[in-house]
Amino acid sequence: MTSSHAADRGTLLILNGxxxxxxxxxxxxxxxxxxxxxxxxxxxxxxxxxxxxxxCLQSNHEGALLDAIHAARGTAVGIIINxxxxxxxxxxxxxxxxxxELPTVEVHISNVHKREEFRHHxxxxxxxxxxxxxxxxxxxxxxxxxxxxxxx
Ligand code: CA2
Numbered sequence: 001m002t003s004s005h006a007a008d009r010g011t012l013l014i015l016n017g018x019x020x021x022x023x024x025x026x027x028x029x030x031x032x033x034x035x036x037x038x039x040x041x042x043x044x045x046x047x048x049x050x051x052x053x054x055x056c057l058q059s060n061h062e063g064a065l066l067d068a069i070h071a072a073r074g075t076a077v078g079i080i081i082n083x084x085x086x087x088x089x090x091x092x093x094x095x096x097x098x099x100x101e102l103p104t105v106e107v108h109i110s111n112v113h114k115r116e117e118f119r120h121h122x123x124x125x126x127x128x129x130x131x132x133x134x135x136x137x138x139x140x141x142x143x144x145x146x147x148x149x150x151x152x
Contacts, residue, residue, distance in 0.1 A: 001057045001068075002040065009051040010077030012147060014043050014140070015068055016058040017084035023109075030110050034137045043080070043140040050148035052077070062086055062093065069096040077151055079104040080143040087112075087122045098127040103150065105143040108133040 003011075016036060024035035034042075040056040047054045055076065057068050065083065072079055079102050086093055087108070097104050104127070111134025112119040125131050130146050132139040 001055060003053070003055045009151065011053045011055055011075060012043075012047050012144065013068065013072045013076040013079045014040065014047075014054050014056040015065055015079060015081040015083070016056075017065055017082060017086050018060045020082060020084050021058050021060070032109065032136050039137050039140055042137065043144060046141040046144040047147075050144055052144070052147065062090060066092060066096050069093070069100055072102055073100040076102060078102055078147045080107055080140060080147075081105070081124070081128075082107045082109065082140075083124060087124055088118055090123055094123040094127050097124060103147070104128045105146050106131045107139040107143050109136055109139060110134060 016039070021036050023031055023039065024033055036058055044054045044056065059065050065086070069079065079097070081104060083090065083093055087106070106122065106124050106128040113133065122131070130143070132142050135142055
């Protein structure tokens with residue numbers, strides 16, 4: 001986990017789920033050439049420009065993602081989450097997002113609606129404030145913009 005403290009609008013938790021550590025190493029036609037480190041840097045830079053700090057975590061383990069969401073209650077002002085394949089399987093992540101009652105933006109790098117049918121349903125979307133799909137890694141910056149506009 002990395003943290004950046006530069007500002008006073010509070011901290012955005014940037015969560016990336018399973019296999020997103022492989023970004024930039026395979027399947028560039030779907031996910032582009034940016035690495036996970038690039039994504040965390042561009043998101044942190046956008047957040048900093050808008051007055052937020054970030055805490056970034058990628059995990060391949062559902063429980064670690066759940067723990068991070070729980071820990072965000074009281075420490076973060078919002079969550080940006082790309083839950084990877086757990087998006088399509090995890091009632092537990094949905095319950096955690098609903099439970100902490102923090103504004104949350106769901107991001108997917110690819111346009112999941114143009115892909116296999118099993119990627120069309122998200123367990124998370126109904127408990128998120130906004131959903132950004134298919135904008136590539138720019139989606140993370142768009143999510144920061146959402147918080148810049150909507151948070152006091
Ligand atoms: O489009 C997205 O951001 C996804 O959340 C990415 C997930 C996929 O399961 C979702 O349906 C959509 C997969 C992330 C795997 O990322 C890789 C990157 C490079 C090479 C292999 C996997």
